Amino acid sequence: MSAVFCVDTALLAIPSYAEDEIQAENIILKLKEWSDVASNLGRNRVARSSTAELDLGALGFFPGLKNVEDLINFSGLKGVYDAKTVWSTYNNILNRAGILEELSGVDVCKYRDVELKPDLLDGLAPFDLRKLSESMLVAIGFSNYLSGSSNFLFAGASDERCESVDFCAWIEEAQGLNCASIPTHAKSKISVVTRLPDVMNSVKSDELWKSSTISSDFYFAISIRAMEILKSSGKDPSFYDVPRFVLGSEFIQSIRNHGGFGDSQFSGTILDCCARVVLGNPKEPLKPFGRPKQMVRDRDSAKALRSHITSTKVGLRLMVWMKACGTVEIANVGPKFEVMIEYGDDDGSYTVSYGRN
Structure with missing residues (x-):
């Protein structure tokens, strides 16, 4: 809970x-x-x-x-x-x-x-x-x-x-x-x-992430982390300052598989990376994904992107779809040696608007 x-x-x-x-x-x-x-x-x-x-x-x-x-x-x-x-x-x-x-x-x-x-x-x-x-x-x-x-x-x-x-x-x-x-x-x-x-004075994003089990919990933790980042830069943020984003249907399973669930090794790093991507300010740049050309999802023309989560031997990557409207869909996490992006299922994805965007 x-x-x-x-x-x-x-x-x-x-x-x-x-x-x-x-x-x-x-x-x-x-x-x-x-x-x-x-x-x-x-x-x-x-x-x-x-x-x-x-x-x-x-x-x-x-x-x-x-x-x-x-x-x-x-x-x-x-x-x-x-x-x-x-x-x-x-x-x-x-x-x-x-x-x-x-x-x-x-x-x-x-x-x-x-x-x-x-x-x-x-x-x-x-x-x-x-x-x-x-x-x-x-x-x-x-x-x-x-x-x-x-x-x-x-x-x-x-x-x-x-x-x-x-x-x-x-x-x-x-x-x-x-x-x-x-x-x-x-x-x-x-x-x-x-x-x-x-x-933000009452709940901390890393604690929320550790206790999260469903998409709405992870979404909330990422939103709180985004607000923490904004606050650290001198802003006085609220939920309305967090851009709308989407958690893909395969996101939770991917973090289970790659050390991002609960208090696993990469949980905090994955959380921070997700929040920074949502804010449009990732530590590592988002780069087009796909060879020889950037992958484009047929059903909505979203473009595939990736960003480095870790630079260790595992080399985790955050895989993202950028929709035509500018909304980020966090698709999955994966290692560099078998990097792929999940197309996901709209019915299994999760998003909220916080009453604004």
């Missing part, structure tokens, strides 16, 4: 934690970002509580259109944001996000004595809303405790900024995998993402 961003139920509530126009607008912007991620990265990347709709409805905080209109009017944002557009972002998260309890395999039913250091929820009101945030943090913290990882991250409603919190609580009742030892005192670390650009 790679990184999963768990949307605070309180972020979906109206009324919210917002006390003024600036805080209200921040919530709208957060919703837009997580809505885009849910649309483009899918149900394995963004999650919500299984009871979010019921909990919000029971408290009278459900984000119906009338409540959204009231939020915009009372916050002085009428004319800045369209109520129906904002309403659709709430609905998109509720409809497209995965379910945390399904992704983690565990459902916490009863808990007590929650401790958070630092306490993200200190001073937040109303109390009922704070309890919803606490419940989400407990579910994330316990999931991380059981998995021994920090794969489940908290996408909070509060503007309190910190990279992580230390979590502990007594879990008295829970259902699902690995719950035989209940009750238990669970301790874990929860990474916190206040806004989407904070992702």
Whole structure:
């Protein structure tokens, strides 16, 4: 399981934690970002509580259109944001996000004595809303405790900024995998993402790559590495700055075969090479591939290219198709002594747009 961003139920509530126009607008912007991620990265990347709709409805905080209109009017944002557009972002998260309890395999039913250091929820009101945030943090913290990882991250409603919190609580009742030892005192670390650009402070591309098993995971790791490269050059990047690219249908099998899967010998080098090719700034130049003439794929007229990954005895190469529109398709990795490019299958390839390009 790679990184999963768990949307605070309180972020979906109206009324919210917002006390003024600036805080209200921040919530709208957060919703837009997580809505885009849910649309483009899918149900394995963004999650919500299984009871979010019921909990919000029971408290009278459900984000119906009338409540959204009231939020915009009372916050002085009428004319800045369209109520129906904002309403659709709430609905998109509720409809497209995965379910945390399904992704983690565990459902916490009863808990007590929650401790958070630092306490993200200190001073937040109303109390009922704070309890919803606490419940989400407990579910994330316990999931991380059981998995021994920090794969489940908290996408909070509060503007309190910190990279992580230390979590502990007594879990008295829970259902699902690995719950035989209940009750238990669970301790874990929860990474916190206040806004989407904070992702780089919470997850690292090499760690994502090591835990990746499917195309969407590898795509995400390459995107994060591209952002890390942009940041190292003095930029303040977001996902929208990562050019759209494609992972070919044979890419994962090729890295399994040539030391690029998990924490294998060439994993970090392959990751870095992929990201730099996506950004159009490879360490080693992309050169035409094919003799006597450059290969061209019949179905889309994409041109074959290759770049050096390593200069060791193995001599790994990254094989790429450059589409007519300028989009890079990372086809496969292979050694120089049997270098070839996989034509791939469109149905088995993977791409997202991050809401922009």
